[in-house]
Amino acid sequence: MAQTAEKPNLTEARIAALSMPGKGWSVAAREDAVRRLRATGLPERRDEYWKYTRPDTLTQVAPEPAAVFENDEAPLFDGLDRLKIVFVDGVFDAEASDDLSLEGVRIERLAEADSDLHWARDLYGTLETNGQTPVARPLAALNTAFATDGMLIHVTGVTSKPINIVYRHESTTSDAILHHLIKLDAGAELTVLENGPAAARFNKVMEVDVGDGASFHQVRAQGRDHERRAATHIFARLGAESTFKSFTLTANGVMTRNDCVIELTGDDASAHVAGACVGDGAFHHDDTVFITHDAVNCESRQVFKKVLCNGATGVFQGKILVKAGAQKTDGYQISQSLLLDEDSQFLAKPELEIYADDVACSHGSTSGAIDEDALFYLRSRGVPLAEATDMLTLSFLAEAVEEIEAENLREEINTRMAAWLGRRRG
Amino acid sequence: MLSIKNLNVKLEEEDKQILKGVDLEVQAGKVHAIMGPNGSGKSTLSYVLSGKDGYQVTEGSATLEGNDLLDMEPEERAAAGLFLAFQYPVEIPGVGNMTFLRTAVNAQRKARGEEEVSAADFLKEVRAKAKDLKIDAEMLKRPVNVGFSGGEKKRNEILQMAMLEPKMCILDETDSGLDVDAMKLVAEGVNALRSEGRGFLVITHYQRLLDHIKPDVVHIMADGRIVKTGGPELALEVENNGYADIMAEVA
Ligand SMILES: Nc1ncnc2c1ncn2[C@@H]1O[C@H](COP(=O)(O)OP(=O)(O)O)[C@@H](O)[C@H]1O
Ligand SMILES: [Mg+2]
Numbered sequence: 180m181a182q183t184a185e186k187p188n189l190t191e192a193r194i195a196a197l198s199m200p201g202k203g204w205s206v207a208a209r210e211d212a213v214r215r216l217r218a219t220g221l222p223e224r225r226d227e228y229w230k231y232t233r234p235d236t237l238t239q240v241a242p243e244p245a246a247v248f249e250n251d252e253a254p255l256f257d258g259l260d261r262l263k264i265v266f267v268d269g270v271f272d273a274e275a276s277d278d279l280s281l282e283g284v285r286i287e288r289l290a291e292a293d294s295d296l297h298w299a300r301d302l303y304g305t306l307e308t309n310g311q312t313p314v315a316r317p318l319a320a321l322n323t324a325f326a327t328d329g330m331l332i333h334v335t336g337v338t339s340k341p342i343n344i345v346y347r348h349e350s351t352t353s354d355a356i357l358h359h360l361i362k363l364d365a366g367a368e369l370t371v372l373e374n375g376p377a378a379a380r381f382n383k384v385m386e387v388d389v390g391d392g393a394s395f396h397q398v399r400a401q402g403r404d405h406e407r408r409a410a411t412h413i414f415a416r417l418g419a420e421s422t423f424k425s426f427t428l429t430a431n432g433v434m435t436r437n438d439c440v441i442e443l444t445g446d447d448a449s450a451h452v453a454g455a456c457v458g459d460g461a462f463h464h465d466d467t468v469f470i471t472h473d474a475v476n477c478e479s480r481q482v483f484k485k486v487l488c489n490g491a492t493g494v495f496q497g498k499i500l501v502k503a504g505a506q507k508t509d510g511y512q513i514s515q516s517l518l519l520d521e522d523s524q525f526l527a528k529p530e531l532e533i534y535a536d537d538v539a540c541s542h543g544s545t546s547g548a549i550d551e552d553a554l555f556y557l558r559s560r561g562v563p564l565a566e567a568t569d570m571l572t573l574s575f576l577a578e579a580v581e582e583i584e585a586e587n588l589r590e591e592i593n594t595r596m597a598a599w600l601g602r603r604r605g
Numbered sequence: 606m607l608s609i610k611n612l613n614v615k616l617e618e619e620d621k622q623i624l625k626g627v628d629l630e631v632q633a634g635k636v637h638a639i640m641g642p643n644g645s646g647k648s649t650l651s652y653v654l655s656g657k658d659g660y661q662v663t664e665g666s667a668t669l670e671g672n673d674l675l676d677m678e679p680e681e682r683a684a685a686g687l688f689l690a691f692q693y694p695v696e697i698p699g700v701g702n703m704t705f706l707r708t709a710v711n712a713q714r715k716a717r718g719e720e721e722v723s724a725a726d727f728l729k730e731v732r733a734k735a736k737d738l739k740i741d742a743e744m745l746k747r748p749v750n751v752g753f754s755g756g757e758k759k760r761n762e763i764l765q766m767a768m769l770e771p772k773m774c775i776l777d778e779t780d781s782g783l784d785v786d787a788m789k790l791v792a793e794g795v796n797a798l799r800s801e802g803r804g805f806l807v808i809t810h811y812q813r814l815l816d817h818i819k820p821d822v823v824h825i826m827a828d829g830r831i832v833k834t835g836g837p838e839l840a841l842e843v844e845n846n847g848y849a850d851i852m853a854e855v856a
Pocket of ligand 2: 647648649692777778
């Protein structure tokens with residue numbers, strides 16, 4: 180698509196304000212990424228897949244300042260046995276982080292890995308590059324080019340505990356760009372947890388290469404920091420008989436765009452992406468998912484639920500592309516919103532594009548108010564209106580939360596959601 | 606216990622009068638039955654008493670132990686001791702039956718300024734009461750009424766009633782859709798709750814439930830009014846002759 184007149188200026192201004200970090204192996208990949216970025220230009224409102232979400236605050240040179248959210252809750256996942264890695268405003272905090280050693284994994288920082296023989300050399304930016312077609316994802320190319328740090332995680336075996344990347348936000352003007360790269364060898368297993376407010380503006384890419392028979396689980400929570408602006412991308416490639424499961428909980432945030440791009444390239448693989456979000460007021464949340472089936476007998480599942488009130492906006496753009504030859508594909512997609520009032524809106528664009536004949540794909544999108552009969556039933560048993568509304572809200576979100584495989588994590592997320600809802604009504 | 610005076614109710618959205626001056630007095634310890642043809646307003650009466658939206662009271666009053674029911678939120682009516690066993694219990698996916706019951710019991714206790722019941726005590730009590738109603742552990746774990754058969758839903762209503770120990774129980778066609786065995790179970794559940802301090806209003810279309818739950822007073826409702834009141838023999842009269850005779854008689 181031809182670029183508009185302003186687009187190159189917008190893009191060049193942003194590039195000029197950034198400096199390319201890194202020496203050694205990553206330089207070539209970063210320079211390639213700049214070329215990709217220039218070729219498409221930064222997103223504008225008229226671009227496809229940006230119709231419902233204004234990209235300007237994500238693309239402008241300086242971020243909108245964002246107040247640091249005073250949180251009195253204990254951080255999520257605190258009680259778990261995990262390996263903790265902390266970034267403050269996008270800067271690695273060695274003091275606060277655990278020792279980066281865990282059996283079956285090699286963990287390093289992108290900023291420090293400059294050996295030319297590094298494993299990441301052949302992977303960094305490649306899944307992001309694949310993910311640029313058929314739909315451009317310029318903010319991800321920008322990330323690959325200018326990421327200041329991130330974790331390089333090479334999993335060779337079955338890990339005994341999750342890696343928890345914790346983000347902290349301390350500066351009202353921070354503009355963080357992090358790029359994580361995760362490679363799971365055949366049969367390897369890893370769970371990554373992410374939580375915490377990252378920065379005033381956050382651009383994050385996670386590339387995940389899931390080897391044959393490997394399994395990757397992600398549970399992340401985008402916290403209650405109201406003024407957050409974030410654009411995140413997950414790019415995953417799945418080998419034969421591998422499993423990928425990702426769940427995201429989002430609350431608040433004036434601008435959150437989460438892209439998830441998955442390619443099923445090996446037979447019998449399975450990818451599940453789920454999101455539960457609760458938005459109130461000046462909240463804008465966009466889930467854009469693109470799943471490509473390019474192998475036989477693979478399964479994919481998208482479950483997205485949004486609860487919106489006081490003028491909040493939720494967006495879902497989800498696509499399943501089944502390539503010729505990807506027979507026996509089982510694709511499922513559901514996106515639903517629960518609108519607690521008439522001021523809120525849910526904009527959904529579900530898409531199926533199928534070039535194989537022996538497939539079962541279904542998608543559905545609904546938008547509705549709370550079930551008045553259920554509400555009355557609960558109240559008639561003595562449950563007060565606010566509590567009954569919360570119960571029905573949690574039950575609406577349940578199908579997404581159930582996508583979390585580990586029971587302890589599921590419980591933790593459920594407890595936190597219940598607390599958030601309870602807190603909202605004071 | 607329950608006192609209804611000249612209750613007139615219309616639909617909120619339409620100009621349609623449904624209850625046209627209902628008078629009814631249920632004393633503590635008594636079981637009253639309301640029978641009547643379909644569409645006579647029996648369910649509407651139960652909904653208006655428990656506070657469902659969509660109805661407008663144009664005249665009259667309803668009090669529970671002297672407290673104005675019509676002025677309370679549905680949850681306040683429940684905490685005040687009113688219970689409605691629904692004609693069509695609602696399915697609530699994603700909310701566990703057990704969680705729901707415990708939330709309800711504790712919410713009512715809280716509203717009355719009582720201590721919450723401990724998880725262990727609650728569990729013990731639910732299990733015992735569920736067993737009497739032949740409700741198994743599996744059913745308690747499932748989402749509220751989801752995938753329950755008609756009979757299971759009705760037994761689940763009675764379990765809720767047993768756990769909440771209300772003062773005034775309204776049962777709306779709890780017998781419909783039940784086979785004989787299930788009806789006996791439900792009736793036993795209700796009879797076990799009969800006591801000095803508790804009133805019952807049993808709405809039914811057929812007489813057969815009243816063989817098991819013996820009423821003290823029987824009312825016939827037609828076209829939004831109580832048209833006849835009598836003893837248990839009135840139910841038998843309906844059973845034998847249908848409503849037509851009574852309607853003709855009061856017309
Ligand atoms: N919410 C409603 N909307 C429209 N009509 C209603 C509504 N509730 C009750 N009605 C009407 O009121 C009348 C009485 O209904 P109902 O109380 O259900 O009777 P019963 O329980 O005795 O069979 C019927 O004509 C019914 O169609
Ligand atoms: Mg009825």
